[in-house]
Amino acid sequence: MPYMRKGIRVFIVLLLTILLTIFLSSYVLAIQDKSVYPSTISVGGLPIGGLTRQEAVEYLHKAGPDRWANPMILKVPASQTTMERSLDEMGLTYDLDATLDQVERLIQNAEGPYPLNHATIRGKTHNVGVILRIESSQALYSQLNQIKKTIDRPAVNARVLYKQGSLEYRAHENGRIVDIEKTIHSLLHHPWSAQNNTVQIITRSISPAVCIEDIEDIQQLMAVAAVPIDLPPVQVQALQQAVDSIDGMILLSDDKIYFPRDLIKKDSDYFWSQPVLDLLMQIMEESCQMAQLQYQRINHSGFIVSNSLPHPILISLQIEQGQLFVRLFGCQTVAGREVVVIKEQQPIPYNEKIIRDSSLSAYERQLVQKGQNGMVIRTYRIVKQDGRELERSLLVEEVIQPRDAVIHIAPAVVLK
Template sequence: MTSVEPTPEPPRRSRGFIIGLTSTLIGLGLLGTGATVTYSRTLPDATRIAPGVKIGETPVGGLTREEAQEKTVAWAREQLAKAVVLTAPVSGKKWAITTGELGGRFELESALDAAWQVGKDDNFFERLYHGNKERGVTLYPEFKFDPAKLDAHLAKVAKAVHKTPKNARAKMEGTGGLVLAEREQKGIELDLAATKAALLKGGNAALADGETAEIVVKEEDPKVTAEDLGKMGTLLSAFTTDYGGSPSNRKANVALAAAKINGLLLGPGETFSYNNTVGPRETEFGWKMAHQYQDGLVVDGVGGGVCQVSTTLYNAVLLADLKVVSRSNHSMPVAYVRPGRDATVSYDSTDFKFQNNTDGPIFVGAKANGETLTFRIYGTKAPERKVLSIYTGERRFNASGGSSVTSYRKVQLPDGTTKTEVIDSSSYRAPATPSKPRR
């Protein structure tokens, strides 16, 4: 759409009178004098745009259509090089993009058509009246842009602005209690809708001239605050395994894995993944070669010993009555827990996961002192169900040399009654040909 700002014309009736009077005087001599009146006003050139016509800020009056097109195309190029600037209100940081990079374009053809048509429909007397007077008409070509490109630019700004909120952190004291280690920090994210509205407040036309706007941000709250941690004084469970007789490399791996989990905060409904938390077991990340199980065999592998960490945590999770999402047993029983209570992991294939199914956040503390590994899980309040014991049934052997065992949990319900639940069944097979390490 092309908008027009014309110069007001005189009323038709008076103009007709003037033109009629002038025309009469042209053809007749003045009465009583014998003199002849001539009218010298030049008629507008029908092969050119009427005088006083602009397209945008570009005068095109008196030009041919081809000349006007050349000038307006140059004007459009200059417009599309103008910058659209977003500014951060506090830091003053700026993000700029040209209107051309936003896919901007002007509807020049319709504007040229409208400019060309000015005065072309006038009758003879109207053309005679206007002559070569300035018309005072300004046409604004419609500006359009690609919304997807604007959204892509805003997404880049959002990424630069975003600050991830930090949860409050706690640590275990030597006595096993919790103390605040670091307070929470709120995050920052771009309010896309509000920023876009601020940028387009003047419409597309304002954007075409190179708009400037402040970005709008909003705070993002952390999931765990210092206040939350202050409420997490309830010890839900604790479990310890011994690794004092392990070689130094295995001890180092156990300590490293425990350190990566220590201080874990898990909000209500969140799921913990051992592999995502501990990460890949490669030498470049500090892991060492140590003994590990590989399909029923003891072999050396990078990260040997991390399964004792996942197993110790698994038992603490069971005692805290948290929901186990994914757990697998080793290919053969381990020495640090009874059969049926182990949890193996392998970064590329087997994970241990559990979910915080309580109403509040939980804190997981780990301590490896070179002799024992202990996990403690804290919550905001004691669970409604109390785990009384975890135990396994009789181990059953098969003809191939493998075995199986079922694990159970005895719980006390809120009404004081008790019941026994099946936790899982584990099958251990006889030694087989090695395939993939389980770390």
């Protein structure tokens, strides 16, 4: 029995010694970690163990660009398509201060109570990705606008075609656009490294302005007009392209269409030649007067048709037996249903680019280019039933890129 009590005392002493050693070691490591980073920490594949924060900044600033020189690969969702851009082209740069802040949060939030967590952080290696920041808003939004031109796909409005006295309904199709706001968030929160340089472009669905469910029935023939076609064959072909673009269009109440600017098809040399435009102006002006729609001629460049009536209008345009026919029908909507289109604007702040200029006198600053905010303009389709909003969907997102302010400063000026 005495031997057993002695053995227990020895075991307790050994256990306390081990625990005290671990605690003291962890405490020493905690004190050390306040001055230098643990040996198991890397940033973008570059080890920073044993370095102070200032030393780590200087080391990463010097060694990082070569190590992280791989171009950014932008991947289009649900596709094999990728695009390469350098960080300079994207207007992005490394944010080393924010990256080291993340390293320090990793150390502080390691598992276990203080100071034991400073021992557990050394249990495995940690490679922290480099955080990026915007250096030039102008360059970033310029690149995103170029990418949008490649990826964006417009939505297609519903149509109703009038053929030989019968109606053919064609359903709408949704489109897609690059989601600027979420793509920038993806870029700035991507843990950058030489091996981890692929970033997902974020897209979102967009709706057409006119959906098939907006029209319950075609109610009445409001106007019909015809003009003879006295054009050479090549112009008749161009006229047919214009007719195909307009035929079956639905003009909602309080909406307007600027012909030909608002039409999608713009790739034909003869699509809106002057003889074709003059013929369309003539027949549309006549039919709009019959249906009491507002018609406005824009010199010789086009015309605007506005619908101030309380119901949608169907535009039927056809070539029949050497004549151009237009028929305007009134459309019946679901009782109590209302579709409105609104616009919202969101400013894009500009960045300041500071350039040291040895030609300036001491402490002199010179504004070379004034900054200007950009703008994101979003157009939404809102569906209401008996005055209550049921649905809000994005139709169009237009991005006006900002212009950076460029400031030259003398070498002696201290930046804060």
